[in-house]
Amino acid sequence: MKLSTKGRYGLRALIDLAQYSEKTPVSITSISARQNLSERYLEQLMSMLKKAGLVRSVRGAGGGYVLAQPADRISVGDVLRALEGSLEPVDCAGLDPEGGCKAADSCVTKYVWQRINESINQTVDEIMLSRLVEESRKKCGAESGADRGDCRN
Numbered sequence: 001m002k003l004s005t006k007g008r009y010g011l012r013a014l015i016d017l018a019q020y021s022e023k024t025p026v027s028i029t030s031i032s033a034r035q036n037l038s039e040r041y042l043e044q045l046m047s048m049l050k051k052a053g054l055v056r057s058v059r060g061a062g063g064g065y066v067l068a069q070p071a072d073r074i075s076v077g078d079v080l081r082a083l084e085g086s087l088e089p090v091d092c093a094g095l096d097p098e099g100g101c102k103a104a105d106s107c108v109t110k111y112v113w114q115r116i117n118e119s120i121n122q123t124v125d126e127i128m129l130s131r132l133v134e135e136s137r138k139k140c141g142a143e144s145g146a147d148r149g150d151c152r153n
Helices: 007-018 028-035 037-052 076-084 111-127 129-140
Strands: 055-058 064-065
Touching: 007 028, 007 037, 007 064, 007 076, 007 129, 028 037, 028 064, 037 055, 037 076, 076 111, 076 129
Parallel strands: none
Antiparallel strands: 055 064
């Protein structure tokens, strides 16, 4: 499985948002500057994240984006699925409960694909956004909330 820039950049943007939106909404421009990402691309990603219920927009002067739920309730899996769709690296018809594969009853490789799919989903669902914010603050020395300069998520 290989994640696209949507998943990678979207997760970086959401970590940034979680870090900096604790008191006020965060603008696309400020995320773009800190993460060195295109504003236009971030707008597309935020639209997808908003549609998934992970962020919400605040209009007006001083507006921007905030998390729609606490960071300890948003998993990496939530973010990646909102941006990438299914995270399953193998699309196996034998795993479909409605069938679709004539060899499903005798196929032993579907066990491998199922285990891989379960492992990926379990891993990304166990890692919460709040944990990544903590790690980012440790790594970048941003406990004070100051601008991190060249430190990227």
